[in-house]
Each structure stands twice: as C-alpha cells, then as structure tokens.
Amino acid sequence: MNNFKFQNKTAIQFGKDVIDNALHDAVAQFGQNVLFVYGGGSIKKSGLYDRVMSKLAGLTVVELSDIAPNPKIASVRAGQDLVKAHDIDVILAVGGGSVIDAAKVIASSKFYDADPWDLVLDSGKRYQLDQLPVVDILTLSATGTEMNVGSVISNPETHQKLGTGGPQSPAVSFLDPTLTYTVSKWQTAAGAIDIFSHLTEQYFDRSANDVTSGMMAGLYRAVIKNAPIALADPDNYDARAALMWASTMSLNGLVNVGNINGWTVHPIEHELSAYYDITHGVGLGILTPRWMQYSLSAETLPRFAQFGREVWDLTGTDEVVAQGAIQATFDWIKALDVPTTLPGVGIVDKTHFEVMAESAVKVGRLAQAAYVPMQAADVVAILSAA
Numbered sequence: 001m002n003n004f005k006f007q008n009k010t011a012i013q014f015g016k017d018v019i020d021n022a023l024h025d026a027v028a029q030f031g032q033n034v035l036f037v038y039g040g041g042s043i044k045k046s047g048l049y050d051r052v053m054s055k056l057a058g059l060t061v062v063e064l065s066d067i068a069p070n071p072k073i074a075s076v077r078a079g080q081d082l083v084k085a086h087d088i089d090v091i092l093a094v095g096g097g098s099v100i101d102a103a104k105v106i107a108s109s110k111f112y113d114a115d116p117w118d119l120v121l122d123s124g125k126r127y128q129l130d131q132l133p134v135v136d137i138l139t140l141s142a143t144g145t146e147m148n149v150g151s152v153i154s155n156p157e158t159h160q161k162l163g164t165g166g167p168q169s170p171a172v173s174f175l176d177p178t179l180t181y182t183v184s185k186w187q188t189a190a191g192a193i194d195i196f197s198h199l200t201e202q203y204f205d206r207s208a209n210d211v212t213s214g215m216m217a218g219l220y221r222a223v224i225k226n227a228p229i230a231l232a233d234p235d236n237y238d239a240r241a242a243l244m245w246a247s248t249m250s251l252n253g254l255v256n257v258g259n260i261n262g263w264t265v266h267p268i269e270h271e272l273s274a275y276y277d278i279t280h281g282v283g284l285g286i287l288t289p290r291w292m293q294y295s296l297s298a299e300t301l302p303r304f305a306q307f308g309r310e311v312w313d314l315t316g317t318d319e320v321v322a323q324g325a326i327q328a329t330f331d332w333i334k335a336l337d338v339p340t341t342l343p344g345v346g347i348v349d350k351t352h353f354e355v356m357a358e359s360a361v362k363v364g365r366l367a368q369a370a371y372v373p374m375q376a377a378d379v380v381a382i383l384s385a386a
C-alpha cells in the first residue's frame with residue numbers, strides 16, 4: 001500500500017425529496033447570485049426545473065442550459081462569460097456528469113481571465129486559482145463527479161477529450177434516487193457500466209490492498225445486481241438508490257487510497273468519445289472485456305482469479321476462474337442491452353486508431369502507470385479486437 005492522503009469535503013444529502021427542505025439554504029449560504037446550469041431539457045420534462053426554481057425564490061438566478069453529453073468547451077466559455085458578467089457567487093448544477101463536470105470548470109473560470117481551455121490542458125493552473133462553490137442535484141448515477149474534483153471536457157475542434165482536476169469537489173451534492181427514475185435504459189446501462197469500469201480501473205492496480213479490494217468487491221456486487229433490476233423496473237427505489245450510492249462511493253477517492261492509480265480503459269474510451277462522440281459508459285463496456293482479455297497473463301492471473309472469486313463467486317483453478325470472470329463481465333454488459341462492439345456504435349473505419357492510440361498512451365501515461373503497461377500498438381490491438 002502506497003502512502004496516501006485522504007480528504008473529501010463534499011456534504012451529501014441522500015434520499016427521497018431531500019431537495020425540498022435543504023436546497024434553498026445549501027445554495028443561499030454562498031451568496032445571492034446563482035448560476036443555474038443544466039442540460040438539454042430532461043429536467044424540464046420531469047418537472048425538476050420548476051421544483052428547483054421554486055426553491056430558489058428570493059435569489060438572483062442566471063441560467064446556462066444545453067450542456068451536452070461529453071460537455072464541450074464552448075459551454076464552459078459561455079459559463080465563464082456569465083459568472084463574470086453577473087458576479088456569480090455559487091453554481092447550482094442539475095443533471096448528470098456532463099452538467100456537473102462543466103459546472104466545476106466554469107467555477108474555476110471566474111478567476112481566470114483567458115480561455116478556460118487553458119485550464120483543461122493544464123489542471124495545475126486551476127489549483128492556483130480560487131473556485132466558486134458548486135452545489136449539485138445529481139440526476140444520473142454513473143460518474144462519481146458528485147463527490148470528486150474531476151471533470152472531463154471535450155474540444156471538438158482539436159478532437160480532444162481531457163480530464164481536469166481542481167481544488168474543490170462539490171460543496172453539497174443532493175442525491176435523490178427518485179430523480180433517476182426517468183433515466184433511459186441506454187443511459188441507465190451506460191451509467192452502471194461506468195461505475196463498473198471505475199471499480200475495474202482501481203481494482204486492477206499494482207499497489208491494490210486488501211482493505212480497498214474488499215470495499216470494491218462489495219460495490220461491484222451492488223452494481224452487478226442492481227443494474228438489471230433498474231432496467232426492468234425503472235421506479236425501483238432500492239435499485240436506483242444502490243446504483244446512486246455506488247456511483248458516488250466508487251469514485252470519491254476512497255477506494256483508490258494507496259493505489260498507483262494508472263487507469264487504462266478510460267483514456268482509451270476518451271479517445272473514442274473525442275473522435276466519435278459516443279456515450280462514455282457504452283464505450284467502456286465495449287473496451288473493458290477486450291482490455292481484460294489482452295491483460296490476462298501469467299503475471300496478472302492471480303488478480304483476475306481473485307476478481308472472479310470475490311466479485312463473481314466463481315470456483316475452480318485460477319485459469320478457469322480468471323477466464324470465467326472475463327466472460328461473466330462480457331455477459332453482464334451484453335445483458336444490459338447495449339452494443340458490445342465498435343461497429344455496434346457505428347465505428348467501422350480504423351483510420352484514426354493509430355493516432356487515438358498514441359494520444360491515449362500519452363494522456364493516460366499507459367506506458368508508465370498502467371496496471372499492464374501499454375504502447376500504442378497494444379491499444380491498437382485492443383481497438384481492433386473490439
């Protein structure tokens with residue numbers, strides 16, 4: 001186990017209707033001027049927009065809507081103009097990961113006088129800046145952004161989708177599982193696969209330890225069990241609640257303490273989304289079993305076997321259990337009714353594979369930090385197998 005520091009300052013308000021009594025004060029404690037950030041309209045359709053607005057009575061509210069999935073830097077630039085022009089005190093982000101991710105970078109951009117893309121390219125700059133408090137209402141269980149400092153922002157002009165960190169995780173996150181009842185089957189499946197992938201990126205780590213491995217095994221089991229239930233019965237509170245808390249707990253910094261933290265599948269998926277704008281979790285679902293198969297070797301066999309026993313309850317020799325676990329992962333993803341191949345999401349030409357692979361290796365430091373170190377040729381092999 002490596003040395004580590006752990007701190008997380010996000011206050012969580014979890015449960016049905018938690019926004020009703022607490023939202024106004026959670027926002028107003030930071031000031032009068034609020035930037036209300038949301039996506040493409042799901043919150044208007046569900047009635048959440050009206051509920052939120054009624055709670056903000058008495059505050060000065062400026063809106064920024066249409067944050068797209070795989071949020072684009074153009075939205076962050078628009079937000080930067082608004083936070084400066086209206087002297088915003090606090091950002092209220094209502095939506096999925098894309099909305100909350102964009103809000104965090106907008107929160108930094110108030111204190112930066114040039115193009116906020118600079119802040120994505122170099123997170124170091126953000127750590128030198130102040131950051132507005134972000135309060136969020138999560139409407140989709142997936143990313144963990146509700147309790148971490150990360151954001152992922154896309155620049156379609158440069159074909160880049162990059163992670164960035166900042167000094168503050170959200171100040172307050174409202175997690176009401178009933179707000180996820182309206183999430184489509186596609187996004188529910190993608191969100192569950194994203195959680196599964198966050199666990200996989202952290203479970204398969206050369207410095208993994210028994211404490212966090214056990215925590216992750218529990219989270220894995222919760223996601224594996226509850227994703228199919230939520231798909232079949234979208235209003236099942238307990239399933240939605242399990243997915244929501246698993247989303248938060250799988251990427252709030254708790255289960256990767258002591259790790260080296262070299263992620264592999266995410267940097268590769270971010271290239272797919274940068275070039276083809278596909279749904280993050282679906283891309284991960286296509287890549288993860290291929291990455292597992294490619295990474296299985298005599299050296300990694302014991303860990304894959306542990307994964308098969310702890311997570312999938314498999315028995316037998318290491319070889320049988322490891323191979324069975326990879327198959328079980330593939331079968332679980334397939335049963336969520338999402339495409340399991342790149343052609344299935346419309347990616348048929350291999351033209352960009354080489355340049356995408358080189359970028360993934362560079363951005364994700366795959367040659368140095370990954371669980372199984374990879375060069376561009378390895379990434380091309382995984383993409384080609386998908």
Ligand code: NZQ
Nearest residue numbers: 039040041042069070096097098139142143145150182183
């Ligand atoms: O835009 P609206 O109309 O709200 O619709 C959204 C969007 O179309 C819809 N949706 C959200 N909540 C809903 C709903 N529809 C009906 N009912 C609801 N309650 O779902 C669609 C997808 O939303 P999005 O926010 O893009 O999904 P997700 O939460 O999966 O976020 C994905 C983004 O987060 C990044 C991904 O790369 C991707 O850009 N990630 C962020 C991370 C982080 N900050 O820590 C880590 C992750 O690994 C990930 O990379």
Ligand code: ZN
Nearest residue numbers: 143194197198
């Ligand atoms: Zn993810």
